[in-house]
Amino acid sequence: MEKFVISGGKPLKGRVHISGAKNAAVAILPAVLLSDEPCIIENLPQISDVATLLKALSSLGADVKMINKSTVEIDPRHASYFVVTKEMAQGMRASSYFLGALLGRHKRARVAPPGGCDFGVRPIDQHIKGFEALGAYVAIENGMVDARASSLQGASVYLDVVSVGATMNIMLAAVKASGLTVIENAAREPHIVDLANFLNSMGADIMGAGTGVIKIRGVEHLHGTQYSIIPDQIEAGTYMVAAAATGGDVTVENVTPKHLESIIAKLIETGAEIEEYDEAVRVKMNGRPRRCNIKTMPHPGFPTDMQPQIATLLAIAEGTSIVTEGVWDGRFRYVEQLTLMGADIQVDGKSAVITGVDKLKPAPVRAVDLRAGAAMIIAGLMAEGITEVEEISHIDRGYELITEKFSSLGADIKRIDDYGNLAAKLA
Numbered sequence: 257m258e259k260f261v262i263s264g265g266k267p268l269k270g271r272v273h274i275s276g277a278k279n280a281a282v283a284i285l286p287a288v289l290l291s292d293e294p295c296i297i298e299n300l301p302q303i304s305d306v307a308t309l310l311k312a313l314s315s316l317g318a319d320v321k322m323i324n325k326s327t328v329e330i331d332p333r334h335a336s337y338f339v340v341t342k343e344m345a346q347g348m349r350a351s352s353y354f355l356g357a358l359l360g361r362h363k364r365a366r367v368a369p370p371g372g373c374d375f376g377v378r379p380i381d382q383h384i385k386g387f388e389a390l391g392a393y394v395a396i397e398n399g400m401v402d403a404r405a406s407s408l409q410g411a412s413v414y415l416d417v418v419s420v421g422a423t424m425n426i427m428l429a430a431v432k433a434s435g436l437t438v439i440e441n442a443a444r445e446p447h448i449v450d451l452a453n454f455l456n457s458m459g460a461d462i463m464g465a466g467t468g469v470i471k472i473r474g475v476e477h478l479h480g481t482q483y484s485i486i487p488d489q490i491e492a493g494t495y496m497v498a499a500a501a502t503g504g505d506v507t508v509e510n511v512t513p514k515h516l517e518s519i520i521a522k523l524i525e526t527g528a529e530i531e532e533y534d535e536a537v538r539v540k541m542n543g544r545p546r547r548c549n550i551k552t553m554p555h556p557g558f559p560t561d562m563q564p565q566i567a568t569l570l571a572i573a574e575g576t577s578i579v580t581e582g583v584w585d586g587r588f589r590y591v592e593q594l595t596l597m598g599a600d601i602q603v604d605g606k607s608a609v610i611t612g613v614d615k616l617k618p619a620p621v622r623a624v625d626l627r628a629g630a631a632m633i634i635a636g637l638m639a640e641g642i643t644e645v646e647e648i649s650h651i652d653r654g655y656e657l658i659t660e661k662f663s664s665l666g667a668d669i670k671r672i673d674d675y676g677n678l679a680a681k682l683a
C-alpha cells in the first residue's frame with residue numbers, strides 16, 4: 257500500500273494547471289454508449305475512476321483507444337453487453353450511470369449496486385423513481401440492480417431530493433425515449449450542464465440544464481462527437497484552499513471562475529485575497545485565516561466535496577467556526593484524523609464546531625475517503641514536520657498527478673511504496 261510523506265510548513269507558491277472534471281467525466285464516459293458512432297473525449301482526467309470506467313466500457317464491447325494522455329476515442333457500435341459486474345464497477349459510485357446509459361441503449365441494464373465514498377447511507381431511490389416513470393421495471397435481483405423496459409416513454413419526474421446522480425441518470429435514460437421528459441427539482445451542478453452539452457453535441461434535445469427544471473425531448477439517434485470536458489471545480493477548489501491554508505500565493509489555471517464563486521466567497525471571508533481572470537484565479541493569504549461559518553448545499557451553494565478541505569483551513573483560523581453538512585448524513589469521518597494533528601473539532605450531528613488552534617502538528621493519518629484524503633494532504637502541508645497519509649488509493653480516484661502538482665508549487669510531498677521506496681505515479 258502506498259502512502260504520501262509530506263514535509264510541511266512551507267507556503268505554496270506558483271501556478272497549477274487544473275484537469276478535466278471527474279464528476280463530469282464519470283457520467284460522460286457511460287453516456288458514449290448512447291451514440292451510434294465513435295466519440296472523441298478530450299480533457300479527460302488521468303485518475304483511477306476514469307481508468308475503471310474505460311475498462312468497464314471495453315468489457316461491455318466498446319472499442320476504447322487512448323489518443324493521448326487526456327484524449328480517448330470510444331467506438332460503442334459493438335457494445336452489445338448490458339451487465340456491469342461488481343468487479344467491473346470496483347466499488348465506484350459512478351457505476352450507477354451505466355444503469356441510465358444501458359437502459360437508454362438496450363432497454364436493459366444489470367449493474368452492481370453503486371459503491372463510492374462512505375458518507376452513510378447512499379440510496380438510489382430517486383434514480384429508480386425516474387426510470388420507473390419512463391416505463392422501466394426495476395428490481396434488485398441476486399445483488400444486482402436490474403432495469404428493463406419494452407419501450408421508454410417521456411414523463412414528468414419530480415425529485416424528492418436534489419440529486420446529482422438521479423438527475424444525470426434520468427437524462428441518460430430519457431435522451432432516446434419517445435416524447436418529452438421533464439425533471440423537476442433537478443440538480444444544477446456544472447457537471448450536469450456538461451453532460452447535457454455533451455449529449456446535445458451528439459444531437460440530443462436537452463434544455464434547462466443548470467436550472468431546477470430540465471426538459472429532454474427524446475431523439476431516435478445520437479451521432480458521434482468530439483467533446484472537451486470542463487475543468488474540475490473541486491480540484492481547483494482544493495488547490496485554492498491549500499494555497500490559503502499554507503499562507504501561500506497560487507494561481508490555479510484552466511478553470512471556469514463562475515464555477516468557483518461559492519469557494520471564492522468563503523475564502524474571502526477567511527481573509528484570502530482573490531484575483532479572478534478569464535480562465536484563472538489567484539489566491540493569496542497573509543497571516544492567520546479568520547473564522548467563518550459554512551453550510552454545504554447543492555449548487556450554487558458551497559459544495560459538500562470542498563467541506564473537509566475548508567474545515568482543515570478553519571482548524572487554524574482565529575476564532576470558532578461552524579461547518580454544517582447539508583448534503584450527506586455522515587461526512588465528518590475525517591475529523592478524527594484531523595484531531596490527531598491537534599485540531600480542536602467537536603462534531604454534533606450534521607455540524608462541526610471548529611475552535612481554531614495556532615498550528616497543526618504532524619502525525620500519521622489516513623485518507624478515509626477521496627476529499628478527506630485531499631484534506632489530509634492540506635493538513636500535512638500546513639503542519640511543520642513530517643506527516644504520513646495512508647490509504648491514498650482514495651485520493652488517486654479523483655486527483656490527477658497530485659504529488660507532481662503540489663511539488664510544482666514548492667511542496668515537499670512524496671509517494672512511497674510498501675518498501676519505503678519512492679513510487680512514481682505514472683500517467
Ligand code: EPZ
Nearest residue numbers: 279350378379380381382383417419420421422561583584
Ligand atoms: C455526486 O454524488 C458526486 N459523485 C459526489 O462527489 C457529491 O458529493 C454529490 O454528488 C453531491 O454533490 C459523483 O458525481 C460521482 P447525490 P451522488 O445523488 O450523485 C440523497 C466526490 O467527492 N439521495 O447528489 O451520489 C443522498 O443520500 C463525490 O467527488 C437520495 O436520497 O450524490 C444525498 O444525501 C463524493 N436518493 C443527497 O441526495 C437518491 O436516489 C445528494 O446525493 C439519490 C441521492
